Amino acid sequence: MSELDKIRMGRGKLGRVVVMRLAPGADLLKSLQEIAQQEKLAAGVVLSGAGSLSRATLRNVRSFPEEFPITDRNRNYTPKQETLELVSLTGNISLKNGEPLIHCHVTVSSGTEDGKAYG
Numbered sequence: 001m002s003e004l005d006k007i008r009m010g011r012g013k014l015g016r017v018v019v020m021r022l023a024p025g026a027d028l029l030k031s032l033q034e035i036a037q038q039e040k041l042a043a044g045v046v047l048s049g050a051g052s053l054s055r056a057t058l059r060n061v062r063s064f065p066e067e068f069p070i071t072d073r074n075r076n077y078t079p080k081q082e083t084l085e086l087v088s089l090t091g092n093i094s095l096k097n098g099e100p101l102i103h104c105h106v107t108v109s110s111g112t113e114d115g116k117a118y119g
Contacts, residue, residue: 012043028053028086029102036093036100046104049089055081056108058118080118083111 018039022031028049036044058078065074091104109117 018044022051024052025054028089032093032102032104033100036102041093041100042095044093046089046091046093046102049086049104049106051086053084053086053108055079056084056106058106058108060119078118080108084108085111085115087117 020035060076062076063074087107087109089104089106094101107117107119109115
């Protein structure tokens with residue numbers, strides 16, 4: 001099996017650009033979903049994001065299954081309720097059953113002196 005057999009890819013052209021700024025206290029994921037729905041986005045790329053959060057639930061891979069896809073049994077969910085700096089946000093937007101599906105990766109850092117970072 002060549003490496004190309006392991007790659008899924010697509011091509012497209014840059015279309016419109018949607019920029020958003022959320023008010024303090026807005027739910028990041030819900031806001032992204034609502035904007036995607038309002039703008040009728042069938043596919044998109046989240047290029048960047050920065051800001052602050054008062055809570056986040058981080059989802060990380062705990063183990064790899066014998067067969068993919070990875071499911072919730074293979075994941076850890078870690079809630080954080082503290083002052084967090086959103087250092088990076090990147091991902092994609094697609095449709096699942098006609099509804100926007102947001103898949104993003106984030107890095108947040110704590111408000112402590114050591115500025116621990118979580119992803």
